[in-house]
Amino acid sequence: METQSTSNGRSQQLIISQAVTAIQRHRMEEILHSVSIFDIQEFVTTLYQEHYQFENLEASYKKIRYHSFNKLKKRWVQAAIRNYEEGRGPKKELRARFEMITAYHHLVGPEAFLKEFHVKTIDDYMQQCILELKEWAENPNLLIHTYPYWSQKTVNQKKTSLKTDVLMILWEVAKEVDLNQPTAHHSPTLAVDIPFFGMSDRIKNQTDLLDEKLNEASQLNLELQNYDTVIPKYKKGIPDHLSVLVSKEFIQELNGKVPDLDSKDFEAFTEILAYRDMTFQTSRKIIFPLSQLVKKLYANDSGKSYDLTTQRLMKLGYYRVAGHNEDGDFFIRGLFSSVTIKNATTLAESQVIVTVSEEIYDDLLKQQIVSIYGEQIEQLKGSFAYHLAFVLQKERMSSIQTGEQQPVRRHWRQFTYSIRFNKVRKADNLKELELNLDRIKEHDFILKDWHRSGDYYFFTFYPLESWELPGHVDTLLL
Incomplete structure (x- = not known):
């Protein structure tokens, strides 16, 4: 290899x-x-x-x-x-x-x-x-x-x-x-193919027991016994074949209510991937100082920022998405298989050891990635547009490489395979989506223009730059 x-x-x-x-x-x-x-x-x-x-x-x-x-x-x-x-x-x-x-x-x-x-x-x-x-x-x-x-x-x-x-x-x-060095942000395709991350922050998920189908799945040695299904408050925009799982221990620690994985968690995820070095290929581990991630996410090193960052690390470790396909196969996907924070009582010296899941590792190994270059993506941090930009980047690369005619047409429900729409009404979810489409468009990259007709969105993308093409040295992740 x-x-x-x-x-x-x-x-x-x-x-x-x-x-x-x-x-x-x-x-x-x-x-x-x-x-x-x-x-x-x-x-x-x-x-x-x-x-x-x-x-x-x-x-x-x-x-x-x-x-x-x-x-x-x-x-x-x-x-x-x-x-x-x-x-x-x-x-x-x-x-x-x-x-x-x-x-x-x-x-x-x-x-x-x-x-x-x-x-x-x-x-x-x-x-x-x-x-x-x-x-x-x-x-x-x-x-x-x-x-x-x-x-x-x-x-x-x-x-x-x-x-x-x-x-x-x-x-x-x-x-x-x-x-x-060109500014580059990377994410595995898996992280935008499966709706790990919700559109809205400040949403709490109510927990419940595994449903009957997933209890059947546990008999297929998928090791579900440590998880309870997290049923979002609002079912709008969530594919029927998917369920979000989280560890019982995490649920108990937070008294039955756990914060959803949001756009800030996606930022944390992509920042963590940037700390990979040559040892990652053989160990799947990423090691970095906690203080560095705290400052990246919050631009300060206050005690509250350390607490919030630690909670995000735990969420990224605890969450899983489970589902089934048309052939009746059940699957579970996660981002990290383990998260360890060493010297957690001494914040300035704390080291984080993250082991990515086998699926994420395989995704990276096969170069199935979404790369975004430029300062524009950096300016989208702090909003859902940061996550949405990666979703659009995947559609952009796919549509141009397959010769799909522009504007590209996508049903709004196709986004539910990448994003959890967790507001009460469809109209509110689409309003949030469109607000962030405009944010991306204003920065003059990825998305040149868009409009909606009924349940369909029509996207006109900017052409791919030379450094975004498959096989370019700057897009290699391992």
């Missing part, structure tokens, strides 16, 4: 590759080899994964720049000056330079000394050396390994400072790669 990277994985590989090239440009290979670092690619990859991969890139860089880079440079310079001025400690760096230049002055005399160094006295020469060290410490463009007395540092000091130098190079490369 060919290994294909996620958008994050591709960015990581590009950053590491360009960082190695930058190291070669700085002529650092020989320096790295001198401290027994021979596999530069592995060295750079490890540093990236430890310090940047699951962190806010800029925040992590600022800590490294302040604590490991600037403070170390100043500390080295101050120690060298103090050692020289106090005349104590080992005779190295400035003290060693003073002894060497004194001997040279005695050997060649004042006139030759002036001609060679353009200063009259040894003290003037030493003050010039001190000034050069201070200027080096203040210059942000000079890496630590350019320290004038680098060769006199211990192997451990060299290794530690080389790590910092490489981290500084990684930041410079990552910054440019990030600026040049």
Whole structure:
């Protein structure tokens, strides 16, 4: 099976590759080899994964720049000056330079000394050396390994400072790669083929026991015993062959009323998929800091935002959709098969480990995805239009690839296979749908125009861009 990277994985590989090239440009290979670092690619990859991969890139860089880079440079310079001025400690760096230049002055005399160094006295020469060290410490463009007395540092000091130098190079490369990467949002087709997510937020679902058909399904070893059917308050727009299931434990925890999966949960789902790295292909696991997801969803890190994000993670783990087809086959589909929050009591250090369901994994593996590029989709976040855009994107790609004549005609009930219409009246559901169709249209992407005639919607889509076509490298998810 060919290994294909996620958008994050591709960015990581590009950053590491360009960082190695930058190291070669700085002529650092020989320096790295001198401290027994021979596999530069592995060295750079490890540093990236430890310090940047699951962190806010800029925040992590600022800590490294302040604590490991600037403070170390100043500390080295101050120690060298103090050692020289106090005349104590080992005779190295400035003290060693003073002894060497004194001997040279005695050997060649004042006139030759002036001609060679353009200063009259040894003290003037030493003050010039001190000034050069201070200027080096203040210059942000000079890496630590350019320290004038680098060769006199211990192997451990060299290794530690080389790590910092490489981290500084990684930041410079990552910054440019990030600026040049197209904005891309991905979702598995399964997530828009099955109505996991409801149209409206603030809707509570009443719970009830499994109906007779699904009790029969449990006898087919579909492991339904841990679930109760969640019967939405409003049946409008929900296909008869589908039922939403949720864990009994979750129901009991919320006193029998559970929040529906809404458009914000869909945002959380797509954000989580963006954290996939190369290990996903063999483990189906996605690991990321909880704080990063909180800030993505709510643009702050308040305690309430952590609680809401945790609840969304649990919902994404607990919900399932069950149904049957015309052949009498029963099926269950879910998004995540497990969700673990480690160090949950220490919010700033909490790590989330999500295992996607086999169906989602297979969906991604087969490239059955819906990709949306551009800033427009980002601006739709916080509304149902964000989820609806992915549904329309799938219809757009399908209609253009099959040569379907535009405008494309779709019965409103066809949307119920992707969206749960959970308002009381059909008219209210369609009003909500049309409001969000207009939101998408206003951003001049995906949907060029639309109108409704009776129960049918007619859509005119924008042509597919080159990067949206099947097989384009930027749409590969694994």
